[in-house]
Amino acid sequence: MLLLDYQNVLIETLLRDRAAPASIDQVVSDFDGVTFHISTQESKSKIQVSISVKCFSELVQYGAEEVLQREYGPYIVAPEQGYDFSVQVDLDQLPEDQESRDDLIRRISLLKRNAMAAPFESAFTEHAALATEASKYTSESAPQGVREGGAVRAIHYRDEEAIFIKASHDRVTVIFSTVFREETDRVFGKVFLQEFVDARRRAIQNAPQVLFKSEPPLELEGIPGVRKGEEKGEMGYITFVLFPRHLTPQRREEVISHIQTFRDYFHYHIKASKAYIHSRMRRRTADFLQVLRRARPENEEKERKTASGRTFRVQ
């Protein structure tokens, strides 16, 4: 598994493989402190999926409601107590043909992705508007607002980490702030990010530009809540620069999905690399043990002497 899935596998399998209706009541987690509650409340065939996202108020501010409305329109129900958003599907009234049914299941399993997509979408739209605006000017004569780009959208999706999105007329900048508690992880993370930075140089020319710094980049100047890189270097900032070719309407959806899972992808691969190294270490230990075993002396016959110098044989 190279890339993480975008959808929640549990929701997907639950909806897809429902042969006989049965009651469910499960609270499950997803990445980034997202909690789902899947339940059958009124009747066994009506499955309600509720989501709770840490930064839902911020997402709403960036237009999450519209995105969710667009994706789930008729299925939306009033949010359940303690959750931010709920959808309900009646299994008896699923669309008839297989294709649209699969599509519905897929959309519901992407609930978290869609909830988080709003700020990206609004930034991309703003970029498009700014680009048309900017095409009217030459680079010198552009008014301040157009040259600078829009405001920074901040999503504090974890306690100490956040995503910042800033649209301007020729690019969209996405900045992740990351925290590494663990020394080892930090080293792995650096190596890993360096690969990202180099990828563009080496092989993949049309990849987005990636920058990695321990200081907050200039885009974030004056944004409240941005922590300066501390001496221990726990904090890091990863900047993705998305160019217009990444922002075409065809590419959009995929780009959003990809970039959302970046943090989890990153942490998954750090862990996978450690697992790889561990298995090599085990292998090497087994080899050493083999060498040691081979080196064990055989019980060789030794001549023994008494104090007076006489020899005798061991029977």
Add this chain to the structure above:
Amino acid sequence: MAPQTPAVVMDNGTGYTKLGFAGNDAPSFVFPTAIASKGPAAGGAGSGSGRPAVANKPSFLTGGAGPGGHLSGKRGTEDLDFFIGDEALAAASGPGYGVHYPIRHGQIENWDHMERFWSNSIFKYLRVEPEDHYFLLTEPPLNPPENRENTAEIMFESFNCAGLYIAVQAVLALAASWTSSKVQDRSLTGTVIDSGEGVTHVIPVAEGYVIGSSIKSVPIAGRDITYFVQSLLRDRGEPDSSLKTAEKIKEEFCYVSSDIVKEFTRYDKEPERFEKYNVKQPGGREVTVDVGYERFLAPEIFFNPEIYSSDFLTPLPNIVDTVIQTSPIDVRRGLYKNIVLSGGSTLYKDFGRRLQRDIRHLVDERIKASELRSGGAKSGGLEVQVISYKKQRQRHGPWFGGSLLGQTPEFRSYCHTKAEYDEIGPSIVRRFALLGGPGQ
């Protein structure tokens, strides 16, 4: 860190792995503990297939040249090319992948595979960041402490999980029985009968500690019942006697009778007891299989093993009795009083009742004999109680017990945290405070 993230409960068994979050009634995922990786034993690496190739000799023996062979492949991502669970079995049926079972006899044998199995369970199926969650893992009774340490090394060093608790499956099964209405006091003393697919264990637990010397296992479990049903179908010449059909019949129709002879006559009198089962064969053909005496004969092999096997002849109630009789005398009363069922093969209707009756029979006989020998003394009697509870929970007994204990507010204080691990090292997991034990 948000304090409200639910604990992750992972029960890795020989056959199936149960994954889910604490507080839920059932595991989110149940799939085979199998991993399929590229190339079965390819390239002469022998047993270590799936492991990265390291040169045959350590580098100091090859004159510092190092393991040159695999340097070119260093940038590859072969180590991520694997599947687990049902996907593994699907992938293994195609070309290129070989399937491995990292757990044998309840214990982890291949740590490389297990580490990757966990990594995929966490990131692909459960979708959690291990740094945010506490983990509750299970282990079989008599698991060597080295295995625990290995587990802790992986959980803490690879995954940086926030906290870890490793519980014995039998103890969790006992905790799961607390939801039964028959249980009055929440004690961790009892006899656990854990019968899954491969083997049946009878495990005495006293105050949360397994009495290792008295554990007995019975080589009869779910798979044997399936084979038995299949052989009965074959003998009768049914149109479909595949293993799958036998399994379905076992799951849907079988129950435990109180007396086989009576049951036979009852079947002869009331022909409506014979059932029919429709099988859809792969070709699209549909055939009907008659279901007859195997309905009660199949689970009977626990109580009368001689009808199935010729080398194992001790009935399950006798085994349970022996197990309790070999345990320390001061806990025997508690062990008789709290016999807890767990696992898929204990779900037959009236299984518990029959077991209870048979054990009580054995006990009463012994008491009578000793009363006779003592010449007039009267025994106060002994309570025998077999506890069975909600089916769905009993099937995944250990997992459900873990889910129950993992949601308690005290759970986190029983865990070892990452900080403690860093301070003390892997040996820290040799001891855990007893979760749900006395003093709560």
